[in-house]
Amino acid sequence: MAPLEKYSRNDVKNHNDSNSTWLIIENKVYDVTTFLNEHPGGEETILEEAGKDATEAFISAGHSSEAREMLRKYEIGELIDSEKTKKGTRIPNIFGTGRIVSQVIFVALTVGVFIAIRMYHSSRN
Ligand code: HEM
Incomplete structure (x- = not known):
């Protein structure tokens, strides 16, 4: 597998509408533009988080393990190390x-x- 592309939170912020929709979930960056109209929870719920860190929203929506599996398909990279939230303290x-x-x-x-x-x-x- 190719090494993951690194993005800053600022890079992600620019992709905050239905033309280009990026999300951060657990330090990884996802491009979900093509998934918007397939999302069982609705386009709007994702657009509200577009360009942002959607970790909290994704977890509190109580997504299934299938939903987690689906994420993989949309992964485009991860946050630069200095902007990652710490793991293991959760x-x-x-x-x-x-x-x-x-x-x-x-x-x-x-x-x-x-x-x-x-x-x-x-x-x-
Ligand atoms: C790429 C990211 C996402 C994927 C792959 C995804 C996938 C899914 C899937 C497969 C379901 C159907 C139920 C299940 O299997 O859990 C679902 C439901 C739902 N999603 Fe997402 N989702 C994503 C992002 C989000 C975000 C950011 C929110 C923001 C709050 C959200 C809110 C919801 C809600 C509220 C439901 C429940 C809908 C219902 O029960 O009627 N999802 N999502």
Whole structure:
């Protein structure tokens, strides 16, 4: 396979209408111009994200693994390294909310459990 083309977020921004529709999903760049009128979720939903980082929107729409497979067909490259979002620091979207909300809930739960354990131990002394 040819090495991936590198784009900046600014490059992608210029492709924000139905003549040329690019999206960023998880640091990869997709040209979905020809897919617009095939999208089961409608042309408008994609156009709203055109030229932008659609990671959040793509994930919160709850796409199937088939939809993820389809992405491959439209991949044209990836973001330049300095503009990539970090991987591995993500907490999965287990609460059916946005990622940020999930992270807040996750941290709150962790702190809650910690406090509960501390209280349990101190009440036994
Ligand atoms: C190249 C990118 C995309 C591909 C390949 C794709 C593919 C698909 C596919 C195959 C479905 C049918 C259900 C499924 O299999 O999950 C779907 C539904 C949907 N998509 Fe996308 N999609 C893309 C981008 C987006 C974006 C950026 C949004 C923005 C919010 C979006 C919103 C939706 C919604 C709301 C539905 C649900 C429609 C319904 O249930 O009636 N999609 N998409």
